[in-house]
Amino acid sequence: MSDQLSQKINRKGLTVWRIHNGLSTLFLIIATIVLFVILKTNDFNMNYVWIGVGIIVLHLLFFVVVFPYIRWKRWGYEVREAEIEIQRGLFIVKRTLIPMARVQHVDTTQGPLLRMYGVADLTISTAATVHIIPAIALNEADELRRRISTLARMAKDDV
Template sequence: MDELKYQIDPKGLTVWRIHACIFSGIALLITALIFFLTYYFEWYKWIPYTVLGLWVIEAFCGIYLFPKIRWQRWRYEVREQEIEVQSGLFVVERTLVPMIRVQHVDTVQGPILKKYNLAEISISTAATTHTIPALQMEEADELRRRISKLARVAEEDV
């Protein structure tokens, strides 16, 4: 398969890692609660250490390994007739969205994305929504306008 042309912004990797840190922090609180409950209720001593080991594995994979693999695989390309998006962690998925099926295009920017001047594009069709995450805000706005224009042209050709 040919490699798609565009990759998301490298700062997207940082954003994904921040999200993973938040999730891991919550998981660590649950792990600490399990340690407390083990001594309070006198459960087996191996239970909290097993949960702690699982948390360490989850934190390493979620914060370091998975975002890096995900960022390397995320690619997209916008052509006159279609949008192609490639994503995945263990299984790489490539999706073609015909321009004629595009109903509307949105830019989304949460607080963490805003801090890094990034945005996410949401491309809606009748059946589903496809996203292109972590684009520079200017690039996201330009891409939204371009997709909208190409979708109108595709609709007029029908």
């Protein structure tokens, strides 16, 4: 599984993932502050504060810096005439082949954060599953949606 797929997701996807995870970390920070305010007593041990700060720093390091980068680096996809191949993963790399004849429909999706960075998620639906290729440049996602739709129609006509 060492061969890399030819298409990578947009680098802006890395930024979107980092912002999303940073917002989650902000929730963790607020929850930690509220917990410390509730638990604060006269004999409050400051070591708990340092433990909380350490946990938040580790969370920031791993979930905002390291894990999104690894995830972005491993993502790849290729659209061929007969199939779509997707590679993804953080610790375990997973590769999926989607036969064109199984594709039922293809969508592009944009939330506010994706829209702000000019990228979209491409959703490929089959009868059994839904596969998402995240953070593709908007014009590329639209072109890819049309191409997959055409290839899927041709594959079903051949069957």
